[in-house]
Structures are given as structure tokens and as C-alpha cells.
Amino acid sequence: MSDTVDGRWAEIFGPRYLPVTIILALGVSLFAFNVFLSATALPSAVQELGGVEVISWATTLYLVFAIVGGAAAALIKRRVGSRMALVGLAGVFLFGTLIAATGGAMPQVLLGRAVQGFGEGVVAALCFALIPELFPSRLVPKVFGMQAVVWDIAAFGGPAGAGALTELISWRAAFLINVPLVLVFGLMVILVVPAGGRADGVARFPGLRLAAIGAGTLLVALAAIAPPGSAALLLLGAAISLAGAVWLDRRSAERLMPPDAFSLRTAVGSGLWLFLLMPVAGAATAVYLVLLLQQLWGYGPTLAAALGAVMAIGWSCSSVTVANVRKRSTRRILIRTGPILLACGLLAVLFSLETAQLPILVIGQFAIGMGFGISNGYIMLTIMEASTDGERDRTSTLLPTTQSAGNALGAALAGVAANAAGYAQAATSEAILSAIIPLFLMAVGFAALAWLAALRMVQLAKRTPIAEFASE
Structure with missing residues (x-):
């Protein structure tokens, strides 16, 4: 094309x-x-x-x-x-x-x-x-x-x-x-x-692999509400369970996932890591921002939710705007820029909460949305284009699953970071502001990992033959 x-x-x-x-x-x-x-x-x-x-x-x-x-x-x-x-x-x-x-x-x-x-x-x-x-x-x-x-x-x-x-x-x-x-x-x-x-033919029901995926996801969900020490063990168990599901799937005659799922040696695998890590980073504001605005600034639920929704506005506006981009070189720039905008937005939101600056909060939320909006569509398109015809069904169906897993994992990790820093016991604004710093720094760290995955994906995508989709 x-x-x-x-x-x-x-x-x-x-x-x-x-x-x-x-x-x-x-x-x-x-x-x-x-x-x-x-x-x-x-x-x-x-x-x-x-x-x-x-x-x-x-x-x-x-x-x-x-x-x-x-x-x-x-x-x-x-x-x-x-x-x-x-x-x-x-x-x-x-x-x-x-x-x-x-x-x-x-x-x-x-x-x-x-x-x-x-x-x-x-x-x-x-x-x-x-x-x-x-x-x-x-x-x-x-x-x-x-x-x-x-x-x-x-x-x-x-x-x-x-x-x-x-x-x-x-x-x-x-x-x-x-x-x-x-x-x-x-x-x-x-x-x-x-x-x-x-x-x-008749395929064997992949009960063990689906059970491992379900168990891993359930352990992640439990980690979100467990004390920090127990949560760490639950997340370790979830990682083992999910990694085991991928390992078993690669050795199965009837696979659920593409053979290079989450492999850093291919554009598809690196792209799936990117698609997982960005929601993990974004969970810090998705889970806690509305509550923080009520606790720190005394906002009511409606106003706090409206400010939380600024991220969705940024996502929608930017995704519609960049949908007209034609050059693949520009699309690769957008993919690499998405995690950077996400990290900058997270830092801006943290700074705004620490200094009570509403305009900076709005800018940060919009930047987080833009980070997802300018890159998400082209991440998915690049993953699909890099996939072979025989594996495209498995690859395409894995995309929303990976994003949901990222949201679940991000919510759990955000809960672990916040609770470990004493957020649940914080009784004053100063204690709350101190407790959320590790939460946001962890989120920025995952955005940085997403950026490294984006660099790897773009590098490998340049070497991968581009597939066409439906005929004209």
C-alpha cells in the first residue's frame, strides 16, 4: 500500500x-x-x-x-x-x-x-x-x-x-x-x-490455558484490594500463571495467540507489550484522580468526574485528528510520541495536585488522552500489518484482551503502590500528597517502558513486509 x-x-x-x-x-x-x-x-x-x-x-x-x-x-x-x-x-x-x-x-x-x-x-x-x-x-x-x-x-x-x-x-x-x-x-x-x-477437524478444548489466563487475571484483581505484602505475592502468582498460559499456548497444536505473542524479537510481540504497558501507566489517574480531587480540592462527584473525563476528550479529539495521517514515517513518530505524552501528562497531573493548579491539571489530563489517541490506532494497525495472513485472526482478537489485561494490571499495581505509601491511612492533605508521589512515579516508569517497547516495535516494523487487508 x-x-x-x-x-x-x-x-x-x-x-x-x-x-x-x-x-x-x-x-x-x-x-x-x-x-x-x-x-x-x-x-x-x-x-x-x-x-x-x-x-x-x-x-x-x-x-x-x-x-x-x-x-x-x-x-x-x-x-x-x-x-x-x-x-x-x-x-x-x-x-x-x-x-x-x-x-x-x-x-x-x-x-x-x-x-x-x-x-x-x-x-x-x-x-x-x-x-x-x-x-x-x-x-x-x-x-x-x-x-x-x-x-x-x-x-x-x-x-x-x-x-x-x-x-x-x-x-x-x-x-x-x-x-x-x-x-x-x-x-x-x-x-x-x-x-x-x-x-x-475437532480441536481440543484449551481448558488449561483458559484457566491459567482466568486465574492470572483473578489474582491481579485480588491484588488490587489486598494489603501490600499479600498483593505482591498475588501479582507474582498472576505473572507466573499468565506467563505459563503463553508458554503452553506456544507449544499447542491449536493456539489461542500468535506464536510471537509478547516476544521482543518481532514487531507483533513488541507491539503487544506496548499495548499492555500504556494502560498500566494510565491506570494511576483512571483509578485515583476523581477521588483525589474530592479529597484534596473538595470537589463534588460531578465536577471531579468531569475533570477526569478531560482525558477521554483528549483521546477522542486526537485520534480523530491523526486518522488522516498518510505517511508511515509520520505514523511511527506518533507511536513513539504517545508514551512520551503519557509520561508528561502524568507528571503534569502530579505537579498540579501538589501545587493546586487547575489549568495544569486540565493540560495534563488532555496530554494523557492525546498520548493514547495519537498512538493507539497506529499501534494496532502496525501490529495487524506485521502479522501474517494465517495469524491475523489470533493477533486481532488478542488486542482488546491485552488492553483489558493492562487496565486490570494497572489498577492492581496502582493500588499496591498507593497502599504501600500509606494512602489508605492518610488523614490529612499533606499525607495524601506525600503518598501519591510513588503512585505517579511508578506510572511514569511504566510509560518509559512503553516508550522502549515503541522504539523496538518501530525498529522491527521497518524490516517487516507490510500486509494488505480487505480488497478495494
Whole structure:
């Protein structure tokens, strides 16, 4: 593909690609809105059903099973084809929604959230796999820009919509709003998505590998709420479990991941490390900023959340802006610049909190969003282009799974760093400001590691033959 070939925004919303664009937007929105749903609707659920002590597990189980489902997505697609996989797992998500919405006790709600997570984890991963399958390379940055906007809408509209439904009708209505969305999604998939080829033979169920991925993710989630000493052991166990899953997968005849997953010897492996490390770094503000603004500056929840959302605005604006970049040399500059902006933004937010400077906080938040926005789409595109035709399904479906794992790992590490520095026991503003310094410095350190991974990825991508995607 020539560096001078460009695609227009109008194309992905034109007659040829509009149905597929809508399918991808719906698939991403189901995942995005349900990530934000629980924080708004579940407090009302526990008031009705009891079980406040397990409320956090509604989100934890959703994410754990979403990661497991995403890991299995490529195998499911090969076994039953694209259309059947998307429709079938959307049905699983719908079944989980109905379990949660009709729950008479919190354990039933938790079961429904776990089933929801597995179904939507597969659907979100398969939507990524459809991008190189149904769009030409020149339009892929536009598709990623559109997905960033969907996530931003979910970040703003998800809590507001769920809150309105909960307040005006019931927390159950906030779950049941998924039903029409899933039905529309399934109908459009049947009409638009090709069935796709099915692999011959019967593959062994990768139970051990999926169990290792699930166990590792669960240990990460537990580390986020454990005391520092126990959290360190839990994170060590998670690392062993996840590394074991990758090791077993490389030796399996029916792999879940590309053979060079997380190898620093290839552009794909280095890119996956970059895609994991950036969310780990960004978790410091994602997890703690809204709370810190309430504790340190006395802001109410709405104003604090609005400042937290500045990051999403920066992400959306920048991702849409750079989607028109045509030269690969410029795209590589954007990939290398993303982690630098992320690190600078984190330092600016820390400085603003220590000195009570609101303008610097806004600039820092916007810079963090820009760090993700200018680089994320081209990281994913470069990983897909560097992957071979036979491995592109596995590579594409691993991308959202890797990002979710980065968010989970980042939240756990942020909790460990903050608690180890005494944040949980801090009773004064001075003690809080002292405790968050290690948290932000750790985040900047992970941004630096992400920058090294970006350098390695770009270096290796220059030597890798570039693959074309869907035909024109």
C-alpha cells in the first residue's frame, strides 16, 4: 500500500461500509457501556438484594471473564465461522443480561455478570478481527478513530443513562436496555457479516490455558484490594500463571495467540507489550484522580468526574485528528510520541495536585488522552500489518484482551503502590500528597517502558513486509 493512498471519513459511513461500521460500533458499545454500567446501577441493586460486601465482584467477574472470552475468540471463530460466532456469543451475552436483570439475590447477579463478560469478551475481540477482514488498510485508522469516539460516548453517556433508568424505573431496566441493542446487533450480523470458513477437524478444548489466563487475571484483581505484602505475592502468582498460559499456548497444536505473542524479537510481540504497558501507566489517574480531587480540592462527584473525563476528550479529539495521517514515517513518530505524552501528562497531573493548579491539571489530563489517541490506532494497525495472513485472526482478537489485561494490571499495581505509601491511612492533605508521589512515579516508569517497547516495535516494523487487508 502506498504511503500516499488515503481514505476519507465519508467512506466508512458511505453505502459500502456503513452496515459494517454500525456493527463494529454496536459491538464496541455493548462492551464499553457495560464496563461503566455497574458503578451506577449496582448500588441500587445491593440496596434491594443485599450483598454490599460483594458489589465490586460484579465488575471484577465481568472483566475476568471478558479477558478469558477474548483469549478464546480466535479459536471460536475458526471453529464456527465469523457470523455464527458473533451471533452465538451475542446470545450468550443476552442470556447473562437476563440472568442479572431478573436476579433475586446478588449471587445470581454475579453469575449474570460473569456470563455477560464471557460473551461480550468474545464479541469485542471478534469485532477487532473483522476490521482487517472487511476494511482496506487505508480506512483502518478511521475505524479506530470511530471506536475511540464510541468509548468516549460510553464514558459520558453510560453512567448518565444507567443512572436515569435506575432512578426513573429500576436498576433492572439499566441491564435490560442491552436487549434491544443485542437484537439489532445480531440481525445486522446475520445480514452483513460473511459466514467465514470453518477449520476442519475437532480441536481440543484449551481448558488449561483458559484457566491459567482466568486465574492470572483473578489474582491481579485480588491484588488490587489486598494489603501490600499479600498483593505482591498475588501479582507474582498472576505473572507466573499468565506467563505459563503463553508458554503452553506456544507449544499447542491449536493456539489461542500468535506464536510471537509478547516476544521482543518481532514487531507483533513488541507491539503487544506496548499495548499492555500504556494502560498500566494510565491506570494511576483512571483509578485515583476523581477521588483525589474530592479529597484534596473538595470537589463534588460531578465536577471531579468531569475533570477526569478531560482525558477521554483528549483521546477522542486526537485520534480523530491523526486518522488522516498518510505517511508511515509520520505514523511511527506518533507511536513513539504517545508514551512520551503519557509520561508528561502524568507528571503534569502530579505537579498540579501538589501545587493546586487547575489549568495544569486540565493540560495534563488532555496530554494523557492525546498520548493514547495519537498512538493507539497506529499501534494496532502496525501490529495487524506485521502479522501474517494465517495469524491475523489470533493477533486481532488478542488486542482488546491485552488492553483489558493492562487496565486490570494497572489498577492492581496502582493500588499496591498507593497502599504501600500509606494512602489508605492518610488523614490529612499533606499525607495524601506525600503518598501519591510513588503512585505517579511508578506510572511514569511504566510509560518509559512503553516508550522502549515503541522504539523496538518501530525498529522491527521497518524490516517487516507490510500486509494488505480487505480488497478495494
